[in-house]
Amino acid sequence: MSAAAPAAPATDVQTHGNYIAGEWRPAKSGATFENRNPANVDDLIGHFAASGQEDVEAAVTAAAETAEAWRNTSAIARANILFKAADLLAARANDVGRELTREEGKTLKEGVGETTRAVQILRYFAGEAQQPSGEHYPSINPLTLLYTVREPLGVVATITPWNFPIAIPAWKIAPALAFGNTVVFKPASLTPLCAVRLTEALAEAGLPAGVLNLVTGSAGAVGDPLVRDHRVVGISFTGSNAVGGALRTIAAERGAKLQLELGGKNPAIVLADADLDQALSHVVNGAMMSTGQKCTATSRAIVDRRLVDQFTEQLTDRIKALRVGDPLQADTQIGPVISEDAAERITGEVADATKAGVPLLAGGHRLGDNGRGRGYFVAPTLFGNVDPTSRLGQEELFGPVLGVIPVDGLDEAIAVANAVRFGLSASLFTRDLGKALAFVRGIQAGIVHVNSETAGAEPQVPFGGMKGSSSYSREQGKAAREFFTQTKTVYIDVPPAS
Numbered sequence: 001m002s003a004a005a006p007a008a009p010a011t012d013v014q015t016h017g018n019y020i021a022g023e024w025r026p027a028k029s030g031a032t033f034e035n036r037n038p039a040n041v042d043d044l045i046g047h048f049a050a051s052g053q054e055d056v057e058a059a060v061t062a063a064a065e066t067a068e069a070w071r072n073t074s075a076i077a078r079a080n081i082l083f084k085a086a087d088l089l090a091a092r093a094n095d096v097g098r099e100l101t102r103e104e105g106k107t108l109k110e111g112v113g114e115t116t117r118a119v120q121i122l123r124y125f126a127g128e129a130q131q132p133s134g135e136h137y138p139s140i141n142p143l144t145l146l147y148t149v150r151e152p153l154g155v156v157a158t159i160t161p162w163n164f165p166i167a168i169p170a171w172k173i174a175p176a177l178a179f180g181n182t183v184v185f186k187p188a189s190l191t192p193l194c195a196v197r198l199t200e201a202l203a204e205a206g207l208p209a210g211v212l213n214l215v216t217g218s219a220g221a222v223g224d225p226l227v228r229d230h231r232v233v234g235i236s237f238t239g240s241n242a243v244g245g246a247l248r249t250i251a252a253e254r255g256a257k258l259q260l261e262l263g264g265k266n267p268a269i270v271l272a273d274a275d276l277d278q279a280l281s282h283v284v285n286g287a288m289m290s291t292g293q294k295c296t297a298t299s300r301a302i303v304d305r306r307l308v309d310q311f312t313e314q315l316t317d318r319i320k321a322l323r324v325g326d327p328l329q330a331d332t333q334i335g336p337v338i339s340e341d342a343a344e345r346i347t348g349e350v351a352d353a354t355k356a357g358v359p360l361l362a363g364g365h366r367l368g369d370n371g372r373g374r375g376y377f378v379a380p381t382l383f384g385n386v387d388p389t390s391r392l393g394q395e396e397l398f399g400p401v402l403g404v405i406p407v408d409g410l411d412e413a414i415a416v417a418n419a420v421r422f423g424l425s426a427s428l429f430t431r432d433l434g435k436a437l438a439f440v441r442g443i444q445a446g447i448v449h450v451n452s453e454t455a456g457a458e459p460q461v462p463f464g465g466m467k468g469s470s471s472y473s474r475e476q477g478k479a480a481r482e483f484f485t486q487t488k489t490v491y492i493d494v495p496p497a498s
């Protein structure tokens, strides 16, 4: 594994406020928090508003006061603003992508790629806003005009994680706005700059004051009052299962509509007839790109016993060869994990599994040489012969850690793949069409791949998981309209002719 020293710290450190009622303003308390580069903690990226209940209150008030006017704005006008925001963000994609890499730690290619994806999402929902949104029905009375319309919910909260700091906010905020809702946006505290950049693009594109409000700050001080505010009728959340569980209770108690995208323990099944090279490269990419910090990352390679030794040997070589270092350097393949806490948690889990006798084949330790000591670098990690019922086989580690689980054939592979509480994404590598179709039928996952990696989401199709990975609703594509609107059924009759 080679490495390049992280870039020299930048000097122009700015302070960014909240965006409330069309104004950039500091937290009412004046408090701020720092945002630092996970590849190099000496690189201070910016200061951000450390908001509290009074800022949330102001943001929800702004969103509530403008809800009626925004709902009555034509869908075409709303679409035009999203198209313009997409153009503004597209023109800035290289700069914003670089900032994304500096605050999140994924490689520059991934940072620019994610920003470009946010542009595509804005464009997709600008188009979607202009699609038909209700249905016309026959009535028992032939003269009755009977139809449905989809109306916005009102004020919605979008609460987002740090691992896709611009794409996930875009895929919640764009449909929320396109379908006529007003939004209070609470991004993860670890990646507030991307949230500022997305909000800037939408504000500059002409979004009326109060339609989108950004409030930065901690989960306790911002997220909690936001989800408890009775004026917030919809909550779209992506993050951990622990927080998702708490939100289920809060939303149920006060009758708010809730959408959850949570974790995964995503399997890649490799059958004996798979194209070995294809399976290896997709398993490595699925497990290790973005430092394994995707909810759709591959964390279990479930491999046919006839192939497992050969597969594991080659997998070990490929994982050991990954270049881990400063994600701003062009030849880096794997950046840091997001935080010191994450690095310690992941290496702690690895140590526990090793102590329990699971064979550690690659990585497992922190990397501190070649300038990496100022960041949160964890060597890409591979375990062989993982017990599928063990903690390593069951729990999401959210880092660059992959475990190989040997099985005898497809039926056992599917049974093992399904024997977890999650069901987000899954992939199968085979040349056998019958086995592929049996896998598609039998696997409990919301996103299913045959001969491609578990990660990846295109904006025009539904995204979401089964079982503990979501709340049954889906994001993106046409499915987004389901969450961000409600149905009104209309019967129109005319008085009898006099």
Ligand code: ADP
Binding pocket: 159, 160, 161, 162, 163, 186, 187, 188, 189, 217, 218, 219, 220, 222, 223, 224, 227, 238, 239, 240, 241, 243, 244, 246
């Ligand atoms: P992650 O660490 O992957 O970002 P979390 O579930 O901790 O996952 O957080 C996801 C988002 O939810 C973040 O913006 C976080 O601040 C917010 N959040 C965390 N806890 C709560 C809570 N109790 N109420 C509302 N928002 C929360």
